[in-house]
Amino acid sequence: MKLVEAPTICRVGKPIHAGSIVVNSSQADSTSEEFSDPELLRALVEEHGDSVYRLALSVARDRALAEDIAQEAMVKAWLALPTYRGEGSMRGWLLRITHNTAISVLRSRKAVVMDPVAINDISASFPPPKSESVESKVLGNAVVAEFTKSLDLLDELSRSIVVLRELEGLSYDEIAEILDVPLPTVKTRLLRARRRLSTALKEWG
Amino acid sequence: MKLRRHPKTEVLKEWLEGGGSAEVDAHIATCHRCAESLERFDDELPLADETSASVSDALAAVLRPPEDLTDRLEERVVARLDSRVMFGVVADLFGAGLEASKLLFTEEPPNDKN
Numbered sequence: 436m437k438l439v440e441a442p443t444i445c446r447v448g449k450p451i452h453a454g455s456i457v458v459n460s461s462q463a464d465s466t467s468e469e470f471s472d473p474e475l476l477r478a479l480v481e482e483h484g485d486s487v488y489r490l491a492l493s494v495a496r497d498r499a500l501a502e503d504i505a506q507e508a509m510v511k512a513w514l515a516l517p518t519y520r521g522e523g524s525m526r527g528w529l530l531r532i533t534h535n536t537a538i539s540v541l542r543s544r545k546a547v548v549m550d551p552v553a554i555n556d557i558s559a560s561f562p563p564p565k566s567e568s569v570e571s572k573v574l575g576n577a578v579v580a581e582f583t584k585s586l587d588l589l590d591e592l593s594r595s596i597v598v599l600r601e602l603e604g605l606s607y608d609e610i611a612e613i614l615d616v617p618l619p620t621v622k623t624r625l626l627r628a629r630r631r632l633s634t635a636l637k638e639w640g
Numbered sequence: 641m642k643l644r645r646h647p648k649t650e651v652l653k654e655w656l657e658g659g660g661s662a663e664v665d666a667h668i669a670t671c672h673r674c675a676e677s678l679e680r681f682d683d684e685l686p687l688a689d690e691t692s693a694s695v696s697d698a699l700a701a702v703l704r705p706p707e708d709l710t711d712r713l714e715e716r717v718v719a720r721l722d723s724r725v726m727f728g729v730v731a732d733l734f735g736a737g738l739e740a741s742k743l744l745f746t747e748e749p750p751n752d753k754n
Binding site for chain 2: 622
C-alpha cells in the first residue's frame with residue numbers, strides 16, 4: 436500500500452476520494468478482523484489523528500479524556516472502514532464518529548469535565564509570546580487565561596463548530612452534517628462564538 | 641414556546657453578543673432569514689473578521705495535540721484491536737469448552753424403543 440498524491444480509496448473497482456488513505460479492493464472487501472494493514476492504520480492516524488484529538492479535546496476539555504475519545508473513535512472508524520461508502524470526505528466521516536463518541540463518553544460519565552486542573556493543563560500548552568520580557572510573559576498568560584475561559588464558557592456545540600470551522604477549515608454544510616444540526620445553527624453559533632473569543636483576545640490588545 | 645415572528649433587530653444583536661432567551665435561541669437555530677440578518681449585523685458591528693486569524697491561532701495553540709500523539713494513538717488503537725481479537729479467541733475457546741462439557745455431562749436421551 437502506498438500513499439499517493441492524488442489520493443483515492445479503491446473499492447471493488449470503484450475509486451473513492453478520501454484523503455491520502457488508500458485501501459486496496461481486497462482489504463475493502465475483508466471483514467473488520469481481517470482488515471489489518473498496519474501501514475494503513477498508521478496513515479489513518481497520521482493524517483487524521485490531530486483533527487480527531489482537537490475535536491475530542493474541544494468537547495471533553497480534558498487532555499487524557501480527549502486521548503481516550505480519540506482512541507475509541509479511531510477504533511470505531513477502523514472497524515467500520517470496510518463499510519465506509521466514500522460519501523463525503525473521510526475526515527468528515529471520522530470527525531462525525533469522533534463527535535458522537537465524545538458525546539456518548541461524556542453522557543456515560545454523566546457530566547462534562549469541569550476539572551480546573553484539566554483546564555489549566557489545556558492552558559499550559561498555549562505558547563508563550565516570543566519576547567521573553569516579564570511584561571509579555573504576564574500578558575501572554577493573561578491572554579491564555581482569558582481566551583481559555585471564554586472557550587470554556589461556550590456551549591459544547593459552539594466549541595465544536597468553531598473548532599471545525601477555524602481549525603479544520605470545513606464548510607458550513609460539512610459542519611452541519613458532522614454535527615447533525617441545521618445550517619443556520621452552524622452559521623449563527625459560529626458568529627457568536629467568534630465574537631466572544633475575539634473579545635477575549637482583543638481585551639488584551 | 642415557539643416565537644410567532646422573527647425577533648427584532650435589537651434582539652438579534654443582543655443574541656449575537658451572548659444574550660437572548662431560550663425561545664430566541666431555538667428560533668435562530670433553524671431560521672435561515674435570521675442567520676442572514678445576523679451575518680449582516682456581524683459585518684456591521686465592530687470585531688467582524690478582523691480578529692478571525694487570531695482566534696484560529698489561539699485555538700490552534702490551546703488545543704495543540706501532544707507531539708507524540710500519532711505514535712501513542714497508533715499504539716493504543718493497535719492494542720485495542722489486538723485485545724478484541726484475543727477476546728474473540730478466548731470467547732471461542734470458552735464456547736468450545738462449554739460445548740465439550742455439555743457433551744460430557746449431559747445425560748443420554750432416553751431410548752424411545754425401551
